[in-house]
Amino acid sequence: DPKIIQKPKYLVAVTGSEKILICEQYLGHNAMYWYRQSAKKPLEFMFSYSYQKLMDNQTASSRFQPQSSKKNHLDLQITALKPDDSATYFCASSQDKDWGEQYFGPGTRLTVL
Amino acid sequence: GDSVTQTEGLVTLTEGLPVMLNCTYQTIYSNPFLFWYVQHLNESPRLLLKSFTDNKRTEHQGFHATLHKSSSSFHLQKSSAQLSDSALYYCALSDRDTNAYKVIFGKGTHLHVLP
Numbered sequence: 001d002p003k004i005i006q007k008p009k010y011l012v013a014v015t016g017s018e019k020i021l022i023c024e025q026y027l028g029h030n031a032m033y034w035y036r037q038s039a040k041k042p043l044e045f046m047f048s049y050s051y052q053k054l055m056d057n058q059t060a061s062s063r064f065q066p067q068s069s070k071k072n073h074l075d076l077q078i079t080a081l082k083p084d085d086s087a088t089y090f091c092a093s094s095q096d097k098d099w100g101e102q103y104f105g106p107g108t109r110l111t112v113l
Numbered sequence: 114g115d116s117v118t119q120t121e122g123l124v125t126l127t128e129g130l131p132v133m134l135n136c137t138y139q140t141i142y143s144n145p146f147l148f149w150y151v152q153h154l155n156e157s158p159r160l161l162l163k164s165f166t167d168n169k170r171t172e173h174q175g176f177h178a179t180l181h182k183s184s185s186s187f188h189l190q191k192s193s194a195q196l197s198d199s200a201l202y203y204c205a206l207s208d209r210d211t212n213a214y215k216v217i218f219g220k221g222t223h224l225h226v227l228p
Contacts, residue, residue: 042221043218045215045216045218050214055215056215090158099216100146100163100206104158105157
């Protein structure tokens with residue numbers, strides 16, 4: 001059974017629209033993260049959460065908003081989508097004090113037309 | 114600021130030859146934790162190696178690396194490349210002491226192993 005679930009696997013959106021990327025982890029971890037990967041930037045850290053609290057935000061744009069309704073959930077809301085947002089978005093998790101040892105989900109590939 | 118520098122771009126070598134992917138880092142962390150992640154095509158990154166102990170070799174799945182704090186390096190090596198080693202390799206840095214909750218990844222090195 002997959003330990004980190006990301007939904008959907010593929011997503012196509014139009015410019016200006018809003019989408020939510022879903023992430024759930026069943027590893028019992030307390031820390032969760034979002035990363036973005038595109039051809040231009042191989043792997044880019046976006047956010048980190050611990051016990052549903054924002055720990056670090058390296059995303060300059062407020063169009064990206066993480067949402068944590070439960071300890072094992074960390075969704076990513078993206079508003080006013082742009083073609084440059086096209087990328088694969090990875091969710092990851094770790095034990096609270098072992099944030100370097102991260103387990104990545106399968107990713108959501110977003111294409112903005 | 115903190116940063117990780119890896120062998121740039123694409124490394125191509127023939128099966129059976131040794132692999133060495135360079136990684137150096139800059140950090141203010143007093144107790145750095147270094148990692149190698151591997152990402153095969155159409156898959157997600159996966160932890161390959163980790164170390165925070167100076168001058169101690171760490172091994173996994175045929176790969177090894179040694180953290181050298183004196184030279185701020187954590188090079189990835191393997192004695193004999195296999196076709197299945199073709200992948201994107203990331204060197205990454207975090208800190209064991211602060212509550213940074215952040216991992217700094219290098220830009221990645223594509224390894225392409227030819228038959």
